[in-house]
Amino acid sequence: MGVIFDPFHQELFRAAKGLGATCNRQPIHVSKTQALTDSLLVTGFAYDRRETADNNYAEFAT
Numbered sequence: 001m002g003v004i005f006d007p008f009h010q011e012l013f014r015a016a017k018g019l020g021a022t023c024n025r026q027p028i029h030v031s032k033t034q035a036l037t038d039s040l041l042v043t044g045f046a047y048d049r050r051e052t053a054d055n056n057y058a059e060f061a062t
Helices: none
Strands: 002-006 011-016 020-023 026-028
Touching: none
Parallel strands: none
Antiparallel strands: 002 011, 011 020, 020 026
């Protein structure tokens, strides 16, 4: 189970294993995009990853 509240957009995200996910009680889902090149990947990286050595970049590099 997870819950995130975004006060700037007044959005409450909730999810639980086997129960799906919602935003403000409306069901949400992942897109049907098949190729990563057609996708958008969002992370918590800083704008310039070179500014901080401990930036989690290695965990995402292939």
